[in-house]
Amino acid sequence: MMRDDFEAWMLHTQQAVEAALEAWVPAEAPAGLGQAMRYGVLDGGKRLRPLLVMAASEAVQGHPDGALRAAVAVELIHAYSLVHDDMPCMDNDVLRRGKPTVHVQFGVAQAMLAGDAMQALAFEVLTPSPDVLPAALQARLCGLLARSAGHDGMAGGQAIDLASIGLALDEAALRDMHRRKTGALLQASVLMGAACGATDGAAWRGLADYGAAIGLAFQVIDDILDVTQASETLGKTAGKDEHHNKPTYVSLMGLQGARDYAFGLREQAHVALARSGLAHAARLSMLADKVVERDS
């Protein structure tokens, strides 16, 4: 596939996801809740998770509406986690995607409620009438999303993160934390896309391995960018890992070691895709490159 085609596909997909979020995150939710939810999720971010859902679904000729709903749902979960993570009791961050964070803009209580409502909305989006989306697919998507968001996934990873500030984690402990905190939802994005179509065991395993590799690579690059980029480029506060005395891949491996590790994970992702036996995995392959080559 030509790189120009890929860039056009990314843009088209991001626009479709943005339009769906625009339509499904309700401005009319009462007492300013809708505004806070929309502020927290619209018009921001690279939409990496939705891109993974859509690329994986296309690789298995998946149900298009199912994939779009899954893309919106994972982005809602991701966005809610950022809203809660930025709050004063967690990272106490004031800048996100170049704008004041939700709690700065709407107050701490409204930010917590907006995050809570965004999590519920993710499951609403996945459960339309069975005429719109087969019930079996709805159930499968809800199950994959819930497990990646909960105690064994994202929320569990955040609890480890919270408990590990100032501690000297070894690489295995750091990897376990990130596998849950960011890796689980990135992998779930790939698998939810895959669930929208038919997969044999090899394809499912290949996509799961691909998702695990890029999930980890994403975090390694995040740690690198935190020390190499300015806040303006990131759209969020740079240097905060060191400021909070958090263990990172850079503090553990050094900058070059972390870069080498990320490139190794990209290679693992490519190998996993090759093993999947899927003929239409070029976009997933290019997304793995994007994850490792990004500069913000």
Add this chain to the structure above:
Amino acid sequence: MMRDDFEAWMLHTQQAVEAALEAWVPAEAPAGLGQAMRYGVLDGGKRLRPLLVMAASEAVQGHPDGALRAAVAVELIHAYSLVHDDMPCMDNDVLRRGKPTVHVQFGVAQAMLAGDAMQALAFEVLTPSPDVLPAALQARLCGLLARSAGHDGMAGGQAIDLASIGLALDEAALRDMHRRKTGALLQASVLMGAACGATDGAAWRGLADYGAAIGLAFQVIDDILDVTQASETLGKTAGKDEHHNKPTYVSLMGLQGARDYAFGLREQAHVALARSGLAHAARLSMLADKVVERDS
């Protein structure tokens, strides 16, 4: 049905729900998250929502495992909402079910994460392997639960509550707030139980009307108990509505007016059950009495 049988059924059901929560809320979740989740949901409360699920399911000869999972899921959503509602940025309450609140015991950040993980766990519980529970029922239960918990239900009601402190709401506005804040999840409990079996249109409408009536009655009684009972009896801080200058049914109607209103709603619930045409609705009928006659 004899009242003794009803009491025995309640006890048996509460024990079954407690055992399921004990089994499904993971002690092994990392970094203390599991302890905080279990502290927030185990060994506490009257389990009214689970009782409504189970009674409604029995009224329609519903899928027993589906009903138990639905009962656990609604209780997890209810418990997470209490954990978040008690936090300093919301009601800032230190006492719940006679114990220190979760954020007092585990810290504010862990309390927020525990609530977040409890919401995700509710949807995990509803989405086991399709061998265990038919996928169509899983999808239906997830959809009902998500809509009752989100912006149009509980979270929306809490946003209105937050925005209404010190304001003079009229009865319609107060009813709209409570329909969302507590009514939506109580009604969803009834409907999730009903979804576990077969219902015709009349039965579904009857159960929906029953659920709406007891949902509102529950809140009216809550407002009455807040002014008439001591904190020790309630297991939570009494008198806090007046303290926070929150509008209540008592402030709007007076104590006797609120009592009359609650008894009227109980009557509506009984009439709705009669209209449902269901032969096995005696337990739902007795639960309506329980809601109105409770003293804590």
